[in-house]
Structure formats: structure tokens, C-alpha cells
Amino acid sequence: MLPQEIVRAKRDRQPLEARDIGDFIAGVMDKSVTKEQIAALAMAVYLNGMSRDEAVALTTAMRDSGTVLDWSDLGPAVVDKHSTGGVGDNVSLILAPIVAACGGYVPMISGRGLGHTGGTLDKFESIPGYNVTPDDEVFRRVVKEVGCAIIGQTGSLAPADKVIYGIRDVTATVESVPLITASILSKKLAAGLKGLVLDVKVGSGAFMADEAAARELATSLVEVANGAGMPTVALLTDMDHPLANAAGNAVEVRSAVNVLRGNGSEPRLREITLALAAEMLAIVGIADSAEEGLRKSQEALSSGAAAERFGQMVSALGGPSDFIEQMDEHLPVAPIVRDLTLENGAEYAGRLSFDTRQLGLAVIELGGGRTRSEDNIDHAVGLSDLASRTWDGSSPLCRIHARDEATFQKAADRVRRAVRQGGGQTPSSVSERITA
Missing domain, CATH: 3.40.1030.10 (Nucleoside phosphorylase/phosphoribosyltransferase catalytic domain)
Structure with missing residues (x-):
């Protein structure tokens, strides 16, 4: 089947055969399938989904596009x-x-x-x-x-x-x-x-x-x-x-x-x-x-x-x-290592929650993550001693490891803004087990 016909079939919600999916992925590798056709099929899948059998065929075709290790x-x-x-x-x-x-x-x-x-x-x-x-x-x-x-x-x-x-x-x-x-x-x-x-x-x-x-x-x-x-x-x-x-x-x-x-x-x-x-x-x-x-x-x-x-x-x-x-003799240490406190911490005693995504972004602002794929990582920076949900409200909220004062302050501001009023009940660490 031609690549555009595979795209057409998925666009029109018709089932794809495993052989056609395999041919499409082979075309991705030998460049007989264009970037535009890959993008079109991806959008068709995004909009219309895939059956279990189609997803298995896609997964195994992608597996077989390179080396498969043998243990x-x-x-x-x-x-x-x-x-x-x-x-x-x-x-x-x-x-x-x-x-x-x-x-x-x-x-x-x-x-x-x-x-x-x-x-x-x-x-x-x-x-x-x-x-x-x-x-x-x-x-x-x-x-x-x-x-x-x-x-x-x-x-x-x-x-x-x-x-x-x-x-x-x-x-x-x-x-x-x-x-x-x-x-x-x-x-x-x-x-x-x-x-x-x-x-x-x-x-x-x-x-x-x-x-x-x-x-x-x-x-x-x-x-x-x-x-x-x-x-x-x-x-x-x-x-x-x-x-x-x-x-x-x-x-x-x-x-x-x-x-x-x-x-x-x-x-x-x-x-x-x-x-x-x-x-x-x-x-x-x-x-x-x-x-x-x-x-x-x-x-x-x-x-x-x-x-x-x-x-x-x-x-x-x-x-x-x-x-x-x-x-401790081998791991890098940041030049600034300082505790962060919260002035109104008593309001959150025993009921602390974070917008946890913001903490990850604070690490990026410190230089410990990337905003572009080619960015270098500062391995020494980050947050440690993060308060638990049952925080007492008076001890430090966390300890910030920073390269300089400017990034310390940016991270401190973001961590403070990430603080939320948590509920009274701690959620289960493992909430569900899913099997075939």
C-alpha cells in the first residue's frame, strides 16, 4: 500500500493491516516515507486512535527497525x-x-x-x-x-x-x-x-x-x-x-x-x-x-x-x-546551600501540599534541567530536605542548592508559590495494579 493510502485509511477510521503498518515503518527508515506523511499519520492516529492489534503492530514494527538485544x-x-x-x-x-x-x-x-x-x-x-x-x-x-x-x-x-x-x-x-x-x-x-x-x-x-x-x-x-x-x-x-x-x-x-x-x-x-x-x-x-x-x-x-x-x-x-x-567525597556540591523558610508556615502545618510540577521547574531554573535539548546540566544544584505532607510549619520548607544568588532567589520564589493547602488524608502511594 502507498504511504498516502495508509494515511487515508487511518484518516477515514478504517482498520490498518499489520503488514501495511510494517511497510510504513520500513519506509520511515529508508526515507521512502516523507516527514509530511509521518506527520499526517501521527495526526490521524491522534484524532482517531488505534485498536489494540494496530498498536501491537506499530510497536513491534518500531522494535524491529533496529537491533533487538538477546539475553x-x-x-x-x-x-x-x-x-x-x-x-x-x-x-x-x-x-x-x-x-x-x-x-x-x-x-x-x-x-x-x-x-x-x-x-x-x-x-x-x-x-x-x-x-x-x-x-x-x-x-x-x-x-x-x-x-x-x-x-x-x-x-x-x-x-x-x-x-x-x-x-x-x-x-x-x-x-x-x-x-x-x-x-x-x-x-x-x-x-x-x-x-x-x-x-x-x-x-x-x-x-x-x-x-x-x-x-x-x-x-x-x-x-x-x-x-x-x-x-x-x-x-x-x-x-x-x-x-x-x-x-x-x-x-x-x-x-x-x-x-x-x-x-x-x-x-x-x-x-x-x-x-x-x-x-x-x-x-x-x-x-x-x-x-x-x-x-x-x-x-x-x-x-x-x-x-x-x-x-x-x-x-x-x-x-x-x-x-x-x-x-560525599565524589558528588559535586553547589556554592550556595541554604534553607528556605515560609513566614506563614503555621497555616500549612500537617496539611502541606505542593504544586509538584513547579518544584521540577524550580530545579530547571537553578540549572539542573534543560530548556533546550543542547543545554548543559549543572549536576550540583537542586532541592533537598523537602518537607513532607505532615510538615510542622516551622522547620525549613526545603534546602536550596544553587550556583549563585540570582538563581537561588528565582527558585525560592517558585517554591514558595508552589505551596498549597493539602487535604487531611494522605493518598495511597500505590493506588491501583493493572494487569492484562
């Missing part, structure tokens, strides 16, 4: 997690070592910050020497020997996604659920996983602030992933308040390492991380159930085994061999 030598325990992103979301740093310590293999291919949300790769680049783009041989060796490696996407994995996303980004079609689904899952399928757990965020700090929209995306992801042959479950998790008590890069690494070392309480961060770990262990058969997976995960964290795996991963990918023990 068959490691058996069935190759598993990963994907998060839809949030503020203070440093779960991956804790989660991958926990699963590795329980006998799983986690080849985690992560991304950089997007919009107001932080990126896992940006966090790891806070660590001196850590290589987020190792060659394939190093990547495979670290996964096999340590059990986990967190790196960036290579150009060979689902390259059609990069082409299509670049066009979606400038044609107002980013929000299409089928296109989001194919974009996320094509890369995960190309990573050669035997199982996947999705962390779909809900709340003011999430891309899907509305619970119904988040549930729609989670359901689509689970159905399409399972339809493509990758067992998948999703958890809807709370992002109406920063997850960690920090937002930034080096500050979130400190938060994660403190949890791994048993020095940080961070109950919501621990709860969500352990819930995801439990599902990951269950979905690939390391545990007989999520309940058993939770017990194994708790033991891996409390015993220090997960912290040991994290240290091994950092060292194997070029970072300091004593990073876990000497974290």
Missing part, C-alpha cells in the same frame, strides 16, 4: 521497569540493585530529563567517571556479572521511534496514547526483556495528572506489551508530592544512596520502590508471588546486598570503587 544466555530473569516520570523520582537507582541482589538481571536503558521531570541518566552523570554510553561488550559484561547496568539508549535500538517522536514533538501529537505506547514499548521490547513493570505516575508532578488519563495509558501499555509477547503489569503511583525528599541530580543520588545504606527513612520512596521490585521478581518467576517478592526485596535492601550491587555497578561502569562508602 537468552541469562535465562528468564531479565526484567526492567519503566516510569512515566516525576519529580524526585530516583526509584531506578534503588530498584535495579535490589532486583539484581535477588537474582534478577536488569539491563535498564534510561533517558534524560523531559520537561519538568528529572532524567535517570542526568543523575548518574553526577557520579565522576560513570559511563552512561558503554559499548555493547561492557554493557553485557556488567549486566551478567553485577546483575544490573543503567545506561542510555543507543542509536541502534528502535531508531524509528527517534524519527517519529521528533515529528510528533513539533506537530502537537505527543499526547496520543497509542503513539506514547509504541514509543515506550518499542524500546523496551528491543532491550530483549522477559518481563516489564510500569510505574505510571498520577498527580501534579506527573505528565498524566488526571487519574483516568493515567489509567488509560497504563491499560494501553499493559495490553500492547502483553500482546507483543512481553509479560507486563502496571502500578499507578502517587506523584502529587515529590517522591524522594530531593529534586535535582546529585541531591537525588545522595537520597538514593542513603536509602540503600539504611540512612534515609523516605517511607513513600521505599514503599513504591519495594512494590515495583516485588512485581519485577514475580513476573519473571524469581518469586512465586508479589508478596514473596516483597519479602525478598526487603531483605535485599535491609541486608546491604542492594547497596553492594549499586557500588559494583558504579565501579564497573567507570565510577569510583568506593562510591557507596565515600559518596
